[in-house]
Amino acid sequence: MVSSSIKYIFLSISFICFSSFSFGQSYPLYKKLSSIAVLDQDSLFADSIWGKNILSQIEMRVSILATENRSIEKILEDEELALTEKRKLISNLEFDVLSFEFDAKVKKIRLEQAKKQSDINIFLNQKRKLFFEKITPILTIFIDELGVEVLLNKDTVALASSGSDITKAAILKINEKLR
Numbered sequence: 001m002v003s004s005s006i007k008y009i010f011l012s013i014s015f016i017c018f019s020s021f022s023f024g025q026s027y028p029l030y031k032k033l034s035s036i037a038v039l040d041q042d043s044l045f046a047d048s049i050w051g052k053n054i055l056s057q058i059e060m061r062v063s064i065l066a067t068e069n070r071s072i073e074k075i076l077e078d079e080e081l082a083l084t085e086k087r088k089l090i091s092n093l094e095f096d097v098l099s100f101e102f103d104a105k106v107k108k109i110r111l112e113q114a115k116k117q118s119d120i121n122i123f124l125n126q127k128r129k130l131f132f133e134k135i136t137p138i139l140t141i142f143i144d145e146l147g148v149e150v151l152l153n154k155d156t157v158a159l160a161s162s163g164s165d166i167t168k169a170a171i172l173k174i175n176e177k178l179r
Contacts, residue, residue, distance in 0.1 A: 035147050039139075040154040040167045045131055047167075049175045054127045061120050069113055076106060138177045142170060 045051035083102055087095045143151055146166065154165065 036150040037148040037166045038152050038154045038157050038160050038164050039170060043167050044170060045128055048171050050131060050178050058120060058124050065116055072109055134178055135174050138174055139170060142173045
C-alpha cells in the first residue's frame with residue numbers, strides 16, 4: 001500500500017511537472033509584443049557628416065556677423081564720441097537734430113543686423129528640416145532591419161536601458177547613405 005501510494009504521488013508529481021513543462025514549452029504565455037528604441041535627434045543632426053557641414057556653415061556665418069557687429073559697434077562708438085564733442089560747439093537744437101539722426105541710424109543698423117541673424121536661424125531651421133526629411137526613409141529601413149516598431153526621441157523618454165539608444169548606429173547608417 002505504501003508502495004502504491006508512493007507510486008501515485010510520484011506519478012502525480014511527474015504528471016504535474018511534465019505537463020507544465022511541456023505546456024510552457026509548447027504554448028508560451030507571453031510573446032515579445034514590441035521593440036522600442038530611442039534616438040537623440042540633436043546628436044543625430046550634430047554628429048552626422050551632413051549636419052556637421054551645415055553647422056560649420058552656420059558657425060562661419062555667425063563668425064562673419066560677429067566680426068561685422070564689432071566693426072559697426074566701433075564705428076558707432078566713434079560717431080557717438082564725435083557727437084558728444086560737437087555738443088559743446090553747437091546749439092541744443094542742432095545737437096537734438098544730430099542726436100535724432102544718430103539714434104535713427106543706430107536703430108536701422110540694429111534691425112539690419114537682427115535680420116541677418118534671423119536669416120542665419122532660418123537657414124539652420126530649413127537645413128535641419130531638410131535633413132530630417134532626407135533621413136526618414138533611411139531610418140525607416142534601419143529600424144525595420146533592427147526589428148524596432150517604435151522609435152522615440154530621447155528627450156521624451158524618462159528612463160531607458162543603454163541598449164535601447166540607437167543614435168550612434170543610426171548616425172553611421174546616415175553617413176553611409178546621405179551625402
